[in-house]
Amino acid sequence: MIYYSTRDKERLHPYSLKEAAFMGLAPDGGLFVPERIPAVDMAVVESKAAESYAEMACYLAGLFFGEDEPETDLRRMVFNAYNFDCSLVKVGEGKFTLELFHGPTFAFKDFGARFMGGMLGLLNQSAEDLVVLTATSGDTGSAVAAGFYNVPGIKVVVLYPNGKVSDLQESQMTTLGGNIRPVRVNGNFDDCQALVKQVFNDSAFRSHVNVTSANSINILRWIPQSFYYFYGWCQWKKATGAELPTIVVPSGNYGNITAGMLAHAMGLPVKGFVAGSNANDVVPEYLQTGVYNPRESVRTIANAMDVGAPSNFERMMYLYGEDFDRLTGELAGFSNTDAEILAGIKEMYDKFGYVSDPHSAVGYNASKFYGIEGFWLSTAHHAKFREVIADTLGREFPIPEGLQVAMRKQKHFHPMDVSVAALEDYIEECVRG
Ligand SMILES: *Cc1c(COP(=O)(O)O)cnc(C)c1O
DSSP states (O other): OOEEETTOTTOOOOBOHHHHHHHSBOTTSOBEEESSOOOOOHHHHHHHHHHOHHHHHHHHHHHHHTTTSOHHHHHHHHHHHOOSOOEEEEEETTEEEEEOOOSTTSBTHHHHHHHHHHHHHHHOOSSSOEEEEEEOSSHHHHHHHHHHTTOTTEEEEEEEETTSSOHHHHHHHHSOOTTEEEEEESSOHHHHHHHHHHHHHOHHHHHHSOEEOOOTTOHHHHGGGGHHHHHHHHHHHHHHSOOOOEEEEEOSSSHHHHHHHHHHHHTOOOSEEEEEESSOOHHHHHHHHSOOOOOOOOOOSSGGGOOSSOTTHHHHHHHTTTOHHHHHHHEEEEEOOHHHHHHHHHHHHHHHOOOOOHHHHHHHHHHHHHTOSEEEEEOBOGGGGHHHHHHHHSSOOOOOHHHHHHHHSOOOOEEEOSOHHHHHHHHHHHHHO
16 A cells, blocks of 8 residues: 555555554655555454454455455454454443543553554664654553553653653653663653654754654554444444444544544444534534634643644545545534533543543533434543543542553653753664663
8 A cells, every 4th residue: 555645635645554553644745545445344343353353454454455464464464463352332322432541551542653653663673773763641551651661672761741740650661671771751742743753853853863753644554544434333333233323433633533533434334423522622613604713732631632623634634535524414513611511521420431531521411412313432442541430420430440550650751851962862872771
């Protein structure tokens, strides 16, 4: 499969899978998309999904990556990546959610990060270690760290701002050890991002160190996120007998929902999508007014969706051929204040005894508002937001064992001031051992 940039309308610059995956963002600033969208056979999807998530994912991964990687390697990688649950849960009468938080970091990003980690392991055949360099404000770093843990030939250098990530997030990044090398930067998230950018722009450094990024626009994180839409669909059909769901997606950078749109373009039958947002409602506003006005984000309690300029917006427009009417025919927007999110959490608990995290509660509220027939995606486990949940529901809930384990372990990190020279020295040290 060949990949093109969303901005390369004439298709003049083809990239191999390896090139697209190692670059992340296309050189012209666009996002990579596959040359063609493979068509699925839904009967095959259903029979594979009845066996297991991994079995279904092997079929779908083969459609994209089968020309690039031998089937046996892909299969081993997929089974290794997807060793956790993905389940449609009935919250109340006619109310379903697809829980995507049963992976090692308790958020849906595990689906993309674990797949990407495995694929980079397959793609990097050079003798030199590949360094995956990434900056995080919390959740991405933990998903990438867990997803790339123990992948042969790869070192992960993850930068996070000192004092600006939660204790739990810091534990998730700093207790793995091995090939995961966390750097605690004495600065804020913007400093971390600027450092990463400076390293990527230092061509002299990059000529002797093999370094790549793993941010959420990467094709290897985006494509596998389309797989769980198929799985959710099969389970929803089994539960309801219906075949045309509307799917509600709590959204920030819109990588998740555009992966759903990719699934739809591959042949997944859906009635439409709803993009749920918090107060950062750039896309819902665009769907209402036709005016796209990206801006600074504001802080909310659903902080993984605090995005003012969604990085996948271009991919979404690409998938709909830049056609506003086609897009609004299949996509509705919805936004919530913090107070509305908290009310949704409380209502779900009071009415159904279901505990939801703040991001997923936007999905519930949107489903209710539109009276949708379908399901919403639950993107994180409530235990990741236990202070908010305890305040809202007036009680504490058990923390899953997997989270407790990380919290008990000793943290190991490399403390660093905001200095490119220090970071480059440290990266070289990581490559050596
Ligand atoms: C990253 C994240 C989102 C937003 O997903 P996008 O793909 O950026 O739209 C929503 N909820 C949680 C819990 C997340 O971690």
